[in-house]
Amino acid sequence: MDRSARLVAHVTKIIAPHANDFVKALRWIILAMIAGLGVGWFITRPVPLPAASIDGLAGDPVNGETIFAAAGCGSCHSAPKRDPLILAGGRTFPSDFGTFVAPNISPDPDHGIGNWTDLQLASAIVKGVSSEGAHYYPAFPYSAYNKAEMQDVVDLIAYLRTLPPSTQPSQPHDLGFPFNIRTTLGGWKLLFLSDDWALSDTTTPEISRGRYLVEALGHCTECHTERNALGGLKRNRWLAGAPNPSGEGRIPNITPAGLDWSEGEIAEYLKSGFTPDFDTAGGEMAAVIRNTSQLTDADRAAIAAYLKAIPGIGE
Amino acid sequence: MIIGRNAILTITTLAVLGSAALAGGHLSGDQEKAMKVRNGHMQLYSFNLGILGAMAQDKAPYDAAAAATAAANLAAVASISQDGYWVEGTDTSVEGSRAKPEIWTDFAGFEQDNADLGTATVALAAVAGDGLDALKGAFGPVGKACGACHEDYRAPRE
Numbered sequence: 001m002d003r004s005a006r007l008v009a010h011v012t013k014i015i016a017p018h019a020n021d022f023v024k025a026l027r028w029i030i031l032a033m034i035a036g037l038g039v040g041w042f043i044t045r046p047v048p049l050p051a052a053s054i055d056g057l058a059g060d061p062v063n064g065e066t067i068f069a070a071a072g073c074g075s076c077h078s079a080p081k082r083d084p085l086i087l088a089g090g091r092t093f094p095s096d097f098g099t100f101v102a103p104n105i106s107p108d109p110d111h112g113i114g115n116w117t118d119l120q121l122a123s124a125i126v127k128g129v130s131s132e133g134a135h136y137y138p139a140f141p142y143s144a145y146n147k148a149e150m151q152d153v154v155d156l157i158a159y160l161r162t163l164p165p166s167t168q169p170s171q172p173h174d175l176g177f178p179f180n181i182r183t184t185l186g187g188w189k190l191l192f193l194s195d196d197w198a199l200s201d202t203t204t205p206e207i208s209r210g211r212y213l214v215e216a217l218g219h220c221t222e223c224h225t226e227r228n229a230l231g232g233l234k235r236n237r238w239l240a241g242a243p244n245p246s247g248e249g250r251i252p253n254i255t256p257a258g259l260d261w262s263e264g265e266i267a268e269y270l271k272s273g274f275t276p277d278f279d280t281a282g283g284e285m286a287a288v289i290r291n292t293s294q295l296t297d298a299d300r301a302a303i304a305a306y307l308k309a310i311p312g313i314g315e
Numbered sequence: 316m317i318i319g320r321n322a323i324l325t326i327t328t329l330a331v332l333g334s335a336a337l338a339g340g341h342l343s344g345d346q347e348k349a350m351k352v353r354n355g356h357m358q359l360y361s362f363n364l365g366i367l368g369a370m371a372q373d374k375a376p377y378d379a380a381a382a383a384t385a386a387a388n389l390a391a392v393a394s395i396s397q398d399g400y401w402v403e404g405t406d407t408s409v410e411g412s413r414a415k416p417e418i419w420t421d422f423a424g425f426e427q428d429n430a431d432l433g434t435a436t437v438a439l440a441a442v443a444g445d446g447l448d449a450l451k452g453a454f455g456p457v458g459k460a461c462g463a464c465h466e467d468y469r470a471p472r473e
Contacts, residue, residue: 248407248415249471268372272455273462278364280458282465289462 044186046135048123057151059118059158067156069294070217071145075287076102079168084290087112088166093139095245097231098175100139108165121157122150128189135185137173138192138231144219146195147212192232199238199310210306213299218292223251223284240313244283257312266304267297342409349402350412356392356400360461363388367439370447371454383444389457390436397429413470421467428464435460 068074077087089104106112113121113131120131128135128142136142145153178184197215202208214220226234226242241253252258261269265276270292273281281289292300342350366385369375406416418425435456442449 244471249413249473251471272372272458274364274368274372274458278361278368280461280465282462282469283471284466286462286466 041183041186044183044190046127046129046133046186048127048129048133049119051119054118054122054150054154057154059154059156061155061159061162063152064155064157064159066295067148067152067217068159069291070213070299071148071156072218072288072291073105073156073160075284075291077105079166083164086164086166087160088168089170090168093245094247095139095231097179098173100137100173100175101171103170104166104168105160106163106166107161108167111167111169112165113160114165118154118157121160122153125153125156126150128185128193135182135189137182137185138188141219141222143193143233144216144222146193147197147216149212152217188230188232191230194235198235199306202309204305206302206305207309209299210302210304210309213295213303214306218288218303220254224254237313239307239310241315253313253315254307255310255313256308257314259307263301263304263308266307267300270295270300270303271297342405345399346402346405346409349400350405350409353400353414356395356397359392360389363392364457364461367443367450367454371451377447377450379444379446382450383440386436386440386443386450390433390440393429393433393436401425407470413472415468415470418468425464425468428460428468431463432457432460 074084074087076091076093077089078084079086079088079090082088087104087106089102091102093100093102104112107114109115116124116131123129124131124136124140124142126142126146126148128138128140128146130136173180197211198221199207199211199215202211221233221239223245224239224241226237226240228234239254241258242251244251259266261276269275269281270289272293273286273289275281280286292303363385367382367389370377370382401414401418401422403419405412406414406419408416435453439450439453439457442453
């Protein structure tokens with residue numbers, strides 16, 4: 001008899017008198033596993049906003065236009081090289097998980113969001129849950145928008161409804177297994193979604209405003225912070241730079257350890273796109289500048305003040 | 316036998332050195348010159364933009380003559396023919412190049428962006444000496460033209 005056969009014989013001898021108990025225990029283990037799956041499903045299920053979340057809030061499309069610029073909606077949802085206010089979708093975003101395609105969010109009733117209620121749209125923006133109750137991929141930065149004021153969200157929705165419709169059908173994402181299974185996103189949200197500010201203490205109203213613009217609306221961290229293997233942000237590397245998902249070059253470190261521009265120079269860059277030595281923003285940042293150029297001087301100064309207030313993180 | 320072994324060693328050494336040179340992406344003279352002149356061209360923009368930008372951003376007092384000269388320089392640089400600049404094999408796959416492959420796959424779009432810069436710099440040169448407000452008004456579109464091309468055709472720094 002070899003060693004493993006002897007071991008099986010030995011274990012069988014010990015278990016044999018307790019065979020009934022063993023089967024009973026197994027039954028409980030299987031039941032517990034099923035219950036565990038049920039609990040897992042329950043805690044990772046898509047949860048939209050509570051029905052009363054936007055009760056009593058009237059949307060103001062004028063402020064909504066500012067929110068639209070600050071949140072950069074058009075940079076992803078407009079078609080490449082087309083009118084930035086026609087949100088037909090179609091831009092592609094390569095990543096380690098596959099290629100995401102921005103959907104049509106124009107007010108077209110068939111191909112866009114024309115038939116969605118305000119509550120459904122607000123749930124999409126701050127909860128990452130679709131009108132059909134499915135999880136959205138975090139390529140849609142609800143992980144930042146979840147910190148937005150509900151009044152601003154309602155204003156944004158009012159503005160979106162004023163934009164021209166497009167009949168361009170949305171295209172599916174092209175993702176590998178298992179990332180193509182949307183239910184797994186509940187687990188992602190459980191692990192990585194947080195409505196805590198990265199900069200927990202702000203010393204002035206200006207820095208608080210800057211934090212709101214950077215962390216909630218501007219979602220700067222989506223590109224400027226490194227991610228872990230599952231695509232969660234490394235919050236201890238906040239805004240310290242990251243590889244470019246498209247593979248070319250690096251998104252720069254914009255903490256005080258990486259960016260030595262003055263607050264005035266940062267604000268000017270966000271206005272005109274010019275760096276202090278009169279180079280200009282390029283790549284995706286050129287689109288960001290088109291948005292930040294529409295903000296007020298006070299808001300650009302607030303962003304600059306925030307970037308000076310966060311901890312400097314070296315390479 | 317000894318000579319034979321030396322010959323083999325020499326051939327091996329040459330082969331290793333040769334493949335190392337290939338792996339390092341050795342550039343031809345034309346490619347190196349093209350990359351140098353592109354950088355120089357951009358520095359001429361940057362130098363003259365700096366003079367105008369300091370005034371437009373209220374960091375330096377407005378000087379009509381200096382503004383007019385810098386703006387005329389910008390328009391002149393923008394009008395220089397770029398024939399020979401965009402040599403094949405000098406895109407981001409080459410060390411030190413931030414020129415995206417899209418320059419070669421969409422050369423018409425690239426040329427259009429360059430033409431737009433020409434238009435914006437000519438408009439700036441026409442008014443840069445007419446006062447600070449005129450300068451500020453025409454300076455913005457030049458920045459937008461720079462950004463439009465960098466958006467599509469320039470890669471981020473390594």
